[in-house]
Amino acid sequence: MSGDPVLEVEDLRVRLRTPRGPAEVVNGLSYTVGAGETVAVVGESGSGKSVSVLALLGLLPARVATVTGRALLQGEDLLTMPPERLRQVRGPGAGMVFQDPMTSLNPVLTIGRQLVEGIRAHGDVSKSAARTRAAELLREVGLPDPEKALDRYPHELSGGMRQRVVIAIALSNSPSLLIADEATTALDVTVQAQIIDLVEKLQAEHGTGVIWITHDLGVVAGIADRVLVMYGGRCVEDGTVDDVLERPAHPYTRGLLGSLPDLAAPAGPDGEVPELTTVPGLPPPPTDLPPGCVFWPRCPVRADPRCETEQPPLAVVSRAAAGATASGALEEGSRLPHRAATWCTEGGQG
Amino acid sequence: MFALVHLVPGDPVRLALGTRFSQETYDALRERSGLDQPLLEQFVTWLGRAVTGDLGVSFRSGETVTSQIAERLPATLTLAFASILVALVIAVPLGTISALRPRSVVDRVATVISQFGISVPDFWMGIVLILVFAGTLGWLPSGGYVPLTEDPGGWLQRLLMPALVTGVVSGSVITRFVRSSVLEALGSDHVRTAQAKGLGSRQVFTWHVLRNALLPLVTVTGVQLAYLLSGVVVVEIVFSWPGLGQLALQAVEARDYPVLQGAILLFALVFLVINLVVDLLYSAIDPRIRR
Numbered sequence: 001m002s003g004d005p006v007l008e009v010e011d012l013r014v015r016l017r018t019p020r021g022p023a024e025v026v027n028g029l030s031y032t033v034g035a036g037e038t039v040a041v042v043g044e045s046g047s048g049k050s051v052s053v054l055a056l057l058g059l060l061p062a063r064v065a066t067v068t069g070r071a072l073l074q075g076e077d078l079l080t081m082p083p084e085r086l087r088q089v090r091g092p093g094a095g096m097v098f099q100d101p102m103t104s105l106n107p108v109l110t111i112g113r114q115l116v117e118g119i120r121a122h123g124d125v126s127k128s129a130a131r132t133r134a135a136e137l138l139r140e141v142g143l144p145d146p147e148k149a150l151d152r153y154p155h156e157l158s159g160g161m162r163q164r165v166v167i168a169i170a171l172s173n174s175p176s177l178l179i180a181d182e183a184t185t186a187l188d189v190t191v192q193a194q195i196i197d198l199v200e201k202l203q204a205e206h207g208t209g210v211i212w213i214t215h216d217l218g219v220v221a222g223i224a225d226r227v228l229v230m231y232g233g234r235c236v237e238d239g240t241v242d243d244v245l246e247r248p249a250h251p252y253t254r255g256l257l258g259s260l261p262d263l264a265a266p267a268g269p270d271g272e273v274p275e276l277t278t279v280p281g282l283p284p285p286p287t288d289l290p291p292g293c294v295f296w297p298r299c300p301v302r303a304d305p306r307c308e309t310e311q312p313p314l315a316v317v318s319r320a321a322a323g324a325t326a327s328g329a330l331e332e333g334s335r336l337p338h339r340a341a342t343w344c345t346e347g348g349q350g
Numbered sequence: 351m352f353a354l355v356h357l358v359p360g361d362p363v364r365l366a367l368g369t370r371f372s373q374e375t376y377d378a379l380r381e382r383s384g385l386d387q388p389l390l391e392q393f394v395t396w397l398g399r400a401v402t403g404d405l406g407v408s409f410r411s412g413e414t415v416t417s418q419i420a421e422r423l424p425a426t427l428t429l430a431f432a433s434i435l436v437a438l439v440i441a442v443p444l445g446t447i448s449a450l451r452p453r454s455v456v457d458r459v460a461t462v463i464s465q466f467g468i469s470v471p472d473f474w475m476g477i478v479l480i481l482v483f484a485g486t487l488g489w490l491p492s493g494g495y496v497p498l499t500e501d502p503g504g505w506l507q508r509l510l511m512p513a514l515v516t517g518v519v520s521g522s523v524i525t526r527f528v529r530s531s532v533l534e535a536l537g538s539d540h541v542r543t544a545q546a547k548g549l550g551s552r553q554v555f556t557w558h559v560l561r562n563a564l565l566p567l568v569t570v571t572g573v574q575l576a577y578l579l580s581g582v583v584v585v586e587i588v589f590s591w592p593g594l595g596q597l598a599l600q601a602v603e604a605r606d607y608p609v610l611q612g613a614i615l616l617f618a619l620v621f622l623v624i625n626l627v628v629d630l631l632y633s634a635i636d637p638r639i640r641r
Contacts, residue, residue, distance in 0.1 A: 054542075057545075057546060059542055059545055059546060087548050087549075087550060087551075088548060089548070090545065090546050090547065090548035091546075091547055091548035092548070095546070096543075096546040098539060098542065098543060098546075100539060103538065103539040103540065104539045104540055104542070104543045105540055105543065106540040106543075106544065106557075106558050106561075106562065107540070107562070107636070107637070107638055108561055108562055108635065108636055108637060108638075109557065109558075109561070110637075114543075114544075117544075117547070117549060117553065117557070118547035118548065118549070121547060121548045121549050121550070121553070122548055153637040153638070155637070155638050166543065169543065169547060170546075172547075173548070
């Protein structure tokens with residue numbers, strides 16, 4: 001199933017016009033997603049995760065966003081595509097699931113209508129055939145009584161059910177790439193697990209490549225083959241899940257992992273729970289990025305004098321051992337490098 | 351409201367009788383019209399008759415109030431609906447275009463136009479129109495009203511200017527609402543979902559933007575229509591339009607209490623009915639309100 005990647009992003013840059021001046025939201029992001037592979041993109045709010053995927057599908061308002069770079073979806077550049085071709089690609093090429101199921105469906109149209117219009121936008125399908133397909137999709141995503149659900153309005157469904165509908169819409173044209181933008185963030189943990197299972201199941205059936213944007217490292221460990229850590233609009237570290245989560249190289253990734261609550265940690269002598277560690281400070285505003293390493297203002301290591309003035313390049317830390325990827329789909333896992341954009345791989349909190 | 355009408359200084363009987371009359375005539379008329387009774391009693395009597403549809407008799411003309419109102423109603427209905435039509439024809443495209451290109455030249459021009467419409471007094475606009483189209487150009491009659499059934503051409507000619515004036519005023523208000531509600535709908539998450547599905551921009555706009563911007567539009571249109579139906583006094587005077595606003599004004603001048611009370615009662619009813627219709631429309635438009 002490997003072979004050509006579904007998506008190849010090269011040097012993606014997004015600049016937004018804001019009242020406070022131009023904001024460099026995404027600064028030279030490059031990654032690939034293979035068929036059947038799940039790439040998790042993690043980072044704090046404002047790290048450019050969502051913007052980077054919205055930019056791929058041209059979903060940022062053109063008046064304020066300037067997008068440059070290349071993004072090949074099955075060999076076709078999304079960023080230079082004429083609008084009509086881009087419209088055709090949205091859906092069958094790449095489906096998208098958004099963060100908040102409470103607002104991502106149109107409140108005044110029925111579920112059925114919202115599914116049917118998506119199906120009929122990409123093929124000469126009769127209304128009744130599209131409706132049958134819509135009911136099938138709802139069954140596939142595990143919505144009880146799909147026939148009846150077609151005539152319901154979003155407000156008549158729970159958040160989890162709505163998110164299933166959004167996933168059904170995203171999958172309705174069997175996309176080769178599924179982008180889930182914080183798709184489980186607004187849901188409670190049990191529903192979150194169900195949604196993740198659902199996506200994994202559908203992915204296994206259809207061989208879809210998945211970009212899973214989240215700030216939940218627990219989700220990453222459960223679902224992803226590879227991880228891309230974003231900070232200040234840059235990829236600061238990427239590699240297989242094992243490499244990044246077990247042997248984080250960038251001080252930011254180490255801080256991020258260090259701030260996870262450890263439920264297994266022994267309580268203190270008086271029974272008190274060990275305090276959570278945090279990464280002190282806030283991410284830099286995208287209107288005013290530091291000249292050197294983006295993490296420098298908050299970095300506890302600062303092992304190299306160049307950190308302050310020069311952006312450290314994304315360099316290979318190690319190569320993953322053969323078969324280290326979670327998915328069997330990628331047999332050549334040994335070639336996947338573990339990279340980090342830092343000179344501070346040693347020391348610090350590591 | 352009843353008390354307020356009666357608190358207006360001036361004596362209707364004195365006004366009805368003119369300058370020369372005897373005390374006996376005065377007292378007789380006062381008694382006949384019930385004005386010698388205590389105010390509360392007058393109110394109860396009036397209310398009791400009003401619920402049966404009897405609004406009393408005009409002091410001034412001696413006709414029943416209901417017949418006077420019925421006589422003026424067609425003119426007011428014509429002007430109100432014509433104005434709201436003009437208003438919507440102006441407001442929906444203008445507000446939409448402004449919302450689609452916020453801060454563009456089009457948006458700024460639309461803002462100036464609607465600010466102009468909101469702030470320029472309607473009588474001034476009316477007078478200017480009369481001067482230009484009735485005076486200088488002589489294309490249109492300066493005022494009056496003929497029923498549609500009698501003379502359709504003359505009806506339209508006379509309707510054009512007053513409908514334009516009130517329509518521009520209402521339209522300016524509605525434009526601002528359309529702009530902000532379309533802008534809000536454009537920024538909502540479900541529009542992004544619709545785009546991500548691969549819908550064409552026209553479909554996204556019609557079904558996911560305009561459709562959702564309809565609710566505030568219905569509200570403000572309802573308010574404007576209620577306002578127009580209760581008679582646009584100044585414009586009716588300027589164009590000698592025999593509507594309810596003019597009737598109410600004449601009733602105030604003559605201290606014609608029954609007519610004034612009847613007109614006010616009707617205005618209140620109009621507001622109630624329009625609000626009811628708007629609420630019913632809401633539930634037709636928005637499934638979240640339906641039960």
